[in-house]
Amino acid sequence: MKKYKLDAQERKIEAAIGRGEYVPVSGRELREVADAVAARKRDRTLTIRVNSADIERIKRMAASRGIPYQSYLSELIHRVAMTL
Numbered sequence: 385m386k387k388y389k390l391d392a393q394e395r396k397i398e399a400a401i402g403r404g405e406y407v408p409v410s411g412r413e414l415r416e417v418a419d420a421v422a423a424r425k426r427d428r429t430l431t432i433r434v435n436s437a438d439i440e441r442i443k444r445m446a447a448s449r450g451i452p453y454q455s456y457l458s459e460l461i462h463r464v465a466m467t468l
Contacts, residue, residue: 424462 390398400406409417439453446456 424459426458430461 397406442457443453446453449456
């Protein structure tokens with residue numbers, strides 16, 4: 385068997401697999417995840433003017449979740465659109 389040299393990230397993944405942190409998913413679950421990713425594909429640009437205080441609040445909320453504020457805004461718009 386051929387030996388491969390793993391980088392730091394690959395070693396972390398291998399260790400996580402050994403601890404059981406990754407679990408196999410069924411074909412149906414995989415399709416659901418793929419569909420969810422596809423539904424959030426960003427293929428349009430939106431330019432709007434908004435209140436600066438609102439943007440600052442959104443930036444803080446996004447930072448508390450550890451994500452970029454534009455990604456957070458995109459997700460908020462997606463959730464609202466799905467309820468219409």
